[in-house]
Amino acid sequence: MTKKFLSVLNGNVEKTPPIWLMRQAGRYLPEYRETRKRAGGFLELCYNSDLSTEVTLQPIRRFNFDAAILFADILLIPHALGMNLWFETGEGPRLHGILDGFKIKDLKPPDEIHDTLDPIYQTVRNLSIDLPETTALIGFAGAPWTVATYMVFGKGSKDHKEVKKYLNENTEKFDQLIDIIKIATIEYLSSQIVAGAEVVKIFDSWAGSLSGTDILKYSYEPIYQISCELKKRHPSVPVIAFPRGVGGGYEMFSKIETISCLALDQSVPSTWAQKLQENVVIQGNMDPLLLVTGGEKLETEVIDILGNLASKPFVFNLGHGITPDADVNNVDKLIELIRK
Numbered sequence: 001m002t003k004k005f006l007s008v009l010n011g012n013v014e015k016t017p018p019i020w021l022m023r024q025a026g027r028y029l030p031e032y033r034e035t036r037k038r039a040g041g042f043l044e045l046c047y048n049s050d051l052s053t054e055v056t057l058q059p060i061r062r063f064n065f066d067a068a069i070l071f072a073d074i075l076l077i078p079h080a081l082g083m084n085l086w087f088e089t090g091e092g093p094r095l096h097g098i099l100d101g102f103k104i105k106d107l108k109p110p111d112e113i114h115d116t117l118d119p120i121y122q123t124v125r126n127l128s129i130d131l132p133e134t135t136a137l138i139g140f141a142g143a144p145w146t147v148a149t150y151m152v153f154g155k156g157s158k159d160h161k162e163v164k165k166y167l168n169e170n171t172e173k174f175d176q177l178i179d180i181i182k183i184a185t186i187e188y189l190s191s192q193i194v195a196g197a198e199v200v201k202i203f204d205s206w207a208g209s210l211s212g213t214d215i216l217k218y219s220y221e222p223i224y225q226i227s228c229e230l231k232k233r234h235p236s237v238p239v240i241a242f243p244r245g246v247g248g249g250y251e252m253f254s255k256i257e258t259i260s261c262l263a264l265d266q267s268v269p270s271t272w273a274q275k276l277q278e279n280v281v282i283q284g285n286m287d288p289l290l291l292v293t294g295g296e297k298l299e300t301e302v303i304d305i306l307g308n309l310a311s312k313p314f315v316f317n318l319g320h321g322i323t324p325d326a327d328v329n330n331v332d333k334l335i336e337l338i339r340k
C-alpha cells in the first residue's frame with residue numbers, strides 16, 4: 001500500500017492532495033481533553049508513551065488524515081538538556097530561563113538527552129505499529145531559534161524584544177546556545193527516524209521575529225545545517241521546514257536542496273506561492289480561523305488554494321496550528337472539500 005503523503009513529498013501529484021493539520025491532536029477534540037485529564041497534565045501526557053500514542057491516533061480515527069504527527073512538544077529538548085519546564089494552565093509553557101539566571105554552561109551535553117527523551121522514541125515505535133498502513137508518521141522538533149527564544153526568556157513573547165536584546169549584547173553566548181540546540185536537534189530527530197518516523201518537520205514558529213542578517217544566521221543556517229546532516233544520515237527521509245512569518249524570505253528557503261517540503265503560513269498568497277513550486281513541494285496554508293468561522297469563506301479559500309497550488313505536488317494544511325475553538329464539523333467539511 002502506498003502512502004499518498006510520502007508520494008507527494010517525493011514529487012508526485014496525486015488525484016487529490018494529501019491533508020493533515022498542524023496541532024491536529026489537541027484541545028479542539030473532546031477525546032484529547034479527556035486523555036490529557038487522565039494523564040494528569042500536558043508534560044505527563046508527553047512522557048507517557050501509551051497515552052501519547054492514543055492522542056496521536058485520535059485525529060486519525062476521526063478524520064483519516066494522510067499523516068499523523070507524533071504527540072510531543074518542541075520544548076522537550078530544553079527539558080532534556082536540564083532546564084526546568086512546566087505548563088501553566090491557560091498560559092502556556094514556562095522555563096527557568098537564561099534571563100532568570102540559568103547558565104548555559106549548566107546545560108547537559110547534547111548526547112545525554114536520550115535518557116529523558118526515550119519515552120518519545122517509544123511513542124514513535126508504538127505508532128509505527130499502530131497506524132493504518134496508508135497513514136505516514138511525522139516526527140518533529142523546534143528549530144534552534146524558536147527553541148532558544150523560550151530558553152532565554154522562559155516563556156512565549158510577541159516580538160521577542162528581550163531575546164533579541166540578549167543576543168545583541170551576548171552574541172558569543174547566544175551562538176553557543178544555538179549550537180547546542182542544533183546538535184541536540186540532529187540527535188533527537190535522527191533517533192525519531194531510527195524509531196520509525198518517516199518524515200521529520202522542523203518548526204521555526206518565531207522565524208518572523210528575526211530581522212536582517214539574523215534571519216540568515218539564526219533561522220536559515222541552522223535549519224540548513226540540520227537538514228544536511230539528516231540527509232547524510234537518512235537520505236530517503238523527507239525533511240519539512242516551517243520558517244513561519246518570513247514572507248519573501250520563503251524564496252531562499254525553497255532553494256535548500258536538502259529540504260523536500262516548505263510549509264507556508266497564511267500570510268503568503270497562494271498565487272505568489274506558485275513560483276516556489278518550481279523549487280520545492282509546498283505545504284499550507286489556510287488560515288486556522290476558517291475552521292472556527294466556517295461558512296462560505298471556508299469553501300472559497302479551499303477552492304482558491306487548490307486552484308493555485310494543487311496541480312503541482314502539494315500538501316494541504318493550515319498556516320499555523322488548529323485552535324482550541326475550532327469546530328470539528330468544519331474539519332469534516334474541509335476534508336470533504338479536499339477529497340471530493
Ligand code: CP3
Pocket residue numbers: 021022023024025026027036042069070071072073074075091092093140146156203205321
Ligand atoms: O498535534 C500536533 O501537532 C502534535 C503535537 C505538538 C504540540 N506542540 C502539542 C501541544 C506539536 C507539533 C507542537 C509544536 C510546538 N510547541 C510549537 C511549534 C508549532 C507552533 O504551534 O508554532 C511551539 C511553539 C510549541 C510550544 C508550545 N507548546 C506552546 C507555545 C504551547 C502553549 C500554546 C497552546 O497552544 O496552548 C504548547 C502547549 C501544547 N503543545 C499543547 C499541545 C496540544 C496544548 C497543551 C494543553 O493540552 O494544554
